[in-house]
Amino acid sequence: MKVLVIGTGNYVTGRGTDGCGTVLPAIYEFQRETKLIEKVYLASASKKNLKETKLKNKKIQKLTGINLEIETLPNKKFNKSIDCVIIATPDHTHYDISKSCIERGLHTLVVKPLVTRTREAKTLIKLCEKNNVYGAVEFHKRWDKQNLILKDKLALNTIGDLLYTWTEYSQKKIVPEIFFKSWVSKNNILQYLGVHYIDLIRFISRSKPLRVISLGQKNYLKKKGLKTYDSIQTIIEWMAPNGNKFTQTLLMNWIDPINTTAMSDQTIKVVGTKGRIELDQKNRGVEVISEKNHHEHINPDFSKSYGTKMGSVTWRGYGIDSIKTFLNDVSLIKNENFKPSNFENIRPTFKEALISTAVLEASQKSLSEKSSWKKIIL
Numbered sequence: 001m002k003v004l005v006i007g008t009g010n011y012v013t014g015r016g017t018d019g020c021g022t023v024l025p026a027i028y029e030f031q032r033e034t035k036l037i038e039k040v041y042l043a044s045a046s047k048k049n050l051k052e053t054k055l056k057n058k059k060i061q062k063l064t065g066i067n068l069e070i071e072t073l074p075n076k077k078f079n080k081s082i083d084c085v086i087i088a089t090p091d092h093t094h095y096d097i098s099k100s101c102i103e104r105g106l107h108t109l110v111v112k113p114l115v116t117r118t119r120e121a122k123t124l125i126k127l128c129e130k131n132n133v134y135g136a137v138e139f140h141k142r143w144d145k146q147n148l149i150l151k152d153k154l155a156l157n158t159i160g161d162l163l164y165t166w167t168e169y170s171q172k173k174i175v176p177e178i179f180f181k182s183w184v185s186k187n188n189i190l191q192y193l194g195v196h197y198i199d200l201i202r203f204i205s206r207s208k209p210l211r212v213i214s215l216g217q218k219n220y221l222k223k224k225g226l227k228t229y230d231s232i233q234t235i236i237e238w239m240a241p242n243g244n245k246f247t248q249t250l251l252m253n254w255i256d257p258i259n260t261t262a263m264s265d266q267t268i269k270v271v272g273t274k275g276r277i278e279l280d281q282k283n284r285g286v287e288v289i290s291e292k293n294h295h296e297h298i299n300p301d302f303s304k305s306y307g308t309k310m311g312s313v314t315w316r317g318y319g320i321d322s323i324k325t326f327l328n329d330v331s332l333i334k335n336e337n338f339k340p341s342n343f344e345n346i347r348p349t350f351k352e353a354l355i356s357t358a359v360l361e362a363s364q365k366s367l368s369e370k371s372s373w374k375k376i377i378l
Contacts (some may be wrong), residue, residue, distance in 0.1 A: 001036050001037050001038060001083045001084070001085050001327075001330065001332060001334060002003050002037075002038050002039050002040075002080070002081065002082040002293070002300075002320070003027060003037060003039075003040045003041070003082065003083065003084055003085070003086065003327070004040075004041045004043060004080070004082045004084070004085040004086070004106070005023060005024070005027075005040065005041065005043065005085070005086045005088065006040050006043045006085060006086070006087050006089055007043075007044065007048050007087065007088035007089040007111075007188050008042055008044040008050065008052075008072075009021075009042075009049075009054040009088060009179070009203045010179050011023060011088050011111060012024055012042075012053075012073075012088045013042075013053050013056040013057070014056060014181060015049065015052055015053070015056070017106060018177065020056055020059060020060050020063075020305070020315075021056070021106060021169070021303075022213060022315075022319040022320065022323070023086060023088055023111075023323055024042075024056065024057065024060060025060060025064075025182070025303070025305070025320065026303075026315065026319070026320040026322075026324055027040055027068070027314035027323070027327070028060055028061075028064050028066050028315070029064075029286070029314065029315050029316075029320055029324060030040065030323070030324045030327045030328070031066055031068050032064065032066055032333070034328070035325075037068060037327075038069070038070045039070075039071065039098070040068060040069070040070050040071070041070075041071050041073060041080055041082065042057070042070060042071070042072045042073075042074075042230075043072075043073055043074065044072070044074070044280050045074065047074070047238045050073075050074070053118040054072055057070050059070075062310050062311070063305070063307075063311075063313035063315055064311070064314070065310070065311030067313065068191070068335030070133070074277060075305040077125050078324040080107065082106060082376050083106070083107065083108070083328070083330060083334055084106055084108065084134075084326075084330045085106045085107070085108050085109070086100045086109045086111075086138075086323070086326070087101070087108065087109065087110045087111065089111075089267055089372045090180075090183040090186065091115075091116065091183075091186065091187055091191060091192075092113060092116075092183065092186040092187075093118045093142065094110055094115050095113060095117075095123075095124070098110055098114075098115075098124055098135070099123070099124065099127060102124065102127045102128055102130050102131055102133045102135065103127065103131065105131050105132070105133060105150050106133065107133055107134040107135075107288075107329075107333065107340075108128075108133060108134075108135050108136070109136050109138055109323070109326045110135075110137050110138065111137075111138045111193055111355070112138055112195050112196065112199070112353075112356075112359060113137070113195045113353075113356060114137045114350060114353035114356075114357055115357055116191060116355055116357065116360050116361060116364070117357070117360055117361055118354065118358045118378070120357075121354045121357040121358075122354065123285050124350050125350045125351055125354065127295070127341065128350055131271075132339075132350075133168075133340060134329060134330065134333055134340035134342060134343060135340075135349060135350035136326055136329070136343070136347050136348055136350070137199075137349075137350070137352070138322055138323065138326070138348075139196065139199045139200075139203075139322070139349045139353075140196075140302075140318050140319045140321075140322035140323075140349040141197070141199070141203075141318070142197050142199070142200070142203050142322070142348055143318035143319075143321040143322050143325070144281070144301060144302075144318045145301060145318070146279045146281060146301075147180045147200060147203075147204065147279075150204055150268075150270065150277055150279065151203065151204040153277055154204055154205060154270075157268050157274075158274070158275065158277075159270065159271070159273070159274050159275035159276060159277060160242070160272040160273030160274030160275065161242070161246075161273045162205060162207075162238075162240060162244070162246035162270065162271075163246050163247075163248070163270070163271050163272055163273060164246055164247045164248070164249065164271050165201060165247070165248045165249065165268065165269065165270045166246070166249050166268070166269040166271075167194075167249065167250050167266070167267070167268045167269075168251045168266065168267050169194065169196075169197065169199045169250070169252050169253065169264070169265070169266040169267075170252065170253040170254060170256045170264070170265045170266075171193065171256060171263055171264055171265070172253075172254070172256045172257070172258055172260060172263055172315075173221075173254065173256060173257070173258065174252050174258060174292045175192075175226060175254050175256045176221055176226055176249070176255075176370070177221075177224060178228040180192075181226070184221075184227075185226065185227040186227050187228060187256045188216070188228055188232060188364075189228050189229055189230075189231065189232050189252040189253060189358065190230075190232045190234055190250065190252055190363055191360055192213065192254070193252050194232065194234060194250045194252045194313055195359075195360060197248070197250060197268065197354070198236070198250075198355075198356040198359050198360075199250075199348060199353070199355070199356045200268075201238065202352065202355050202356065203348070203352075205238070205240060205241075206240075207238040207239055207240045207241065207246075208238065208239050208240055208355075208378070209211075209237070209238050209355060209359050209376045210237045210238065210239055210245070210375070210376060211236075211237050211357065211362070211373050211374060211375050211376055212234060212235065212236045212237070212359055212362045212363050212373070212374055212376055213234070213235050213366050213367060213371060213373045213374070214233065214234040214274070214363040214364075214366040214367050215231035215233050215234075215367075215371045215374065216230075216231065216232040216233070216311065216367055217229060217230050217231050218230060219247060220255050220277065221255065229367075230251050230253055230255045231251075231252060231253035231255070232250075232253075232367070233249075233250070233251050233252070234248075234250040234363055234364075235247055235248070235249050235250075235251070235255055236248040236250070236359060236376075248277070251301050253302065255298055259294070261287075261296055261297045262282050262283075262296070262298075262299065264281075264298040265278065265282045266281040266282050267280050267281060267282065268281065270286050273326075281299075282297055282299070283297050283320035284297075284298075284299055284300060284301060286298040286299075286300055292300050299317075300317070300324075301317055301318055302317045302318060302319045303315060303319035303320055304316060304317050305315040310315060325347070329343055329347065338346070354378060355378065358376050358377060358378050359376055362374040362376045362377070
């Protein structure tokens with residue numbers, strides 16, 4: 001199986017950090033388990049980024065002891081025979097790149113969000129059907145053990161009918177100031193972070209969003225010359241399969257101090273007629289205090305390397321599982337055991353992503369029209 005990864009940024013290789021990212025380590029772990037990957041192509045528009053990508057890849061090879069054939073190449077010169085593609089590029093480029101890949105018959109995984117306009121999502125869905133292509137979105141929170149417990153509790157009616165959910169989610173200011181600086185004006189914090197929990201509510205409840213209202217503030221980042229919101233607060237009204245309505249409140253920001261104890265500060269509360277469930281997804285019980293790194297909360301469940309000896313390091317977590325699942329799905333399709341349609345309702349396919357996309361589009365309209373309620377049109 002030949003795999004193309006478009007984009008070589010922080011999430012793919014850990015560029016700009018001491019880490020190795022999530023996408024590339026996940027590919028190595030899939031290879032460790034299956035030996036199904038023949039070659040991986042890493043494409044980037046920047047020659048400088050490709051140079052760092054090569055160094056990161058060598059580091060991962062040494063740490064894992066896995067010899068995987070990797071070729072780096074510029075985006076514009078790509079002309080290879082491959083089986084699937086993972087797209088990890090700026091959000092506003094997702095549509096054009098996905099469309100091109102699907103038209104070539106490539107099974108496609110897009111790092112969230114899929115797109116930000118419903119008409120674009122619908123076009124991609126139709127193209128997938130026309131070309132018999134498997135399209136999925138990397139909504140890795142569907143693989144988080146905490147969220148799977150939440151899903152099971154709701155399925156068992158443990159807390160009764162849903163009344164409301166409450167999510168606070170924020171990240172350090174280095175994300176918009178450094179990692180996304182060149183294109184942050186085309187993004188916002190709900191689109192970048194909040195979309196995870198929009199998809200999560202769909203995943204755990206199978207509900208349908210009805211309307212949305214969003215408010216936002218531009219203070220800190222505006223002073224830094226960055227044209228995007230510091231924080232966005234959103235309320236979504238959902239209808240459950242039984243016809244009952246409930247609300248989801250999302251409180252998002254990406255201007256947390258650089259010295260906060262975790263990259264992501266996140267909690268979710270779900271309240272029903274018979275009880276509540278609260279998940280602390282920042283403090284997962286691993287706290288490190290040292291003279292070197294001061295105070296740190298480590299998430300052992302997302303994308304973490306284990307082992308210190310060269311050749312024995314492994315990566316584990318729900319971020320890793322999400323990407324490995326896509327690659328495994330593609331291998332099943334390639335071997336003609338499955339069709340793309342077999343993964344509807346069990347994976348975050350493009351059809352599932354249409355729901356979160358519609359919420360994002362309506363939320364943007366709410367922000368631009370004096371924070372008024374907007375109907376969500378699917």
